[in-house]
Amino acid sequence: ASANVLLELRCALHLAAGRAQDRLVFRYQDGLPAILGDADEDASDEVTVAAIESFMQRFHEAANLSLRFGRREFRRCLPPRLGPRLDRRIDERFRAVDHRLVHDGRASFAESPALGLQAIAMARDHGLSIGARAVDSIVDGAGDPRSSRMAEDPEAHRWFLNVLTDPKDGGSPTPLERCHEYGLLERVIPEFGPCRGRMQHESFHAYTVDQHSLYVVEFLKALVRGEYRKDYSLGTAVHLGIDDPRPLYLAALLHDVGKPHGDQCDVGASLALQVATRLGFS
Secondary structure (H helix, E strand, O other), X not given: OHHHHHHHHHHHHHHHHOOOOXXXXXXXXXXXXXXXXXXXXXXXXXXXXXXXXXXHHHHHHHHHHHHHHHHHHHHHHOOOOOXXXXXXXXXXOEEEEOOEEEEOXXXXXXXXXXXHHHHHHHHHHOOOEEOHHHHHHHHHHHHOHHHHHHHHOHHXXXXXXXXXXXXXXXXXXXXXXXXXXXXXXXXXXXXXXXXOOOXXXXXXXXXXXXXXXXXXXXXXXXHHOOOOOOOOHHHHHHHHOOOOOHHHHHHHHOOOOOHHHOOOOHHHHHHHHHHHHHOOOO
């Protein structure tokens, strides 16, 4: 399905550019809605922009799905590691094998919704990458309909807030980005799902709504680590004076959650309140 989306957009892009063109840059996007049948050539700017943002979201979803699938296949094809095999038990479900978190397979990620979040936090705390099979299990578990229970599961909420607010959330991808990449974030916060791959057809925002929101949270963590104490001394001081940063980080993550619905402020505030209440905030 992802390949079909990319092929359709590539063909439309060639027609819009009038030549072979494989980069879906800003200047060609206006011509695609009419070619794709999403809007008439004489449609209003509002209708055209909505159509552009819609097919750009389809593009980002298809491209990211292809990227995630490719990464999973690449990990499966890696040769066995040579040299000493370091193997130590972390708990009854996970082991550290050659600096990778390995799952023993006895506990189902679909039956235990919070287990995927716990695995990401555990890999962070022990300085481990996550083994390919464990990643596959987490992704498959997040895709299982039973994992929708995470939205109402207090244990999943605790692990998610732990990952959301931990200032040690470094690396590329960060643990929070892994939660999003593996499909766990929108299981805990379904309201965030429409933000995935949502592009804004204007020159100010270079990133999709979901990635932009993740970067805002990442910036907050850099503040508390003191990385911007010279450039943003006031912001750093204010952040370090907050006793419970969880509402701030949740607000940062959800600050654009209303954009896919056309009303960033009122709809976004309503959705943020809905999420915060479900996660146990006053």
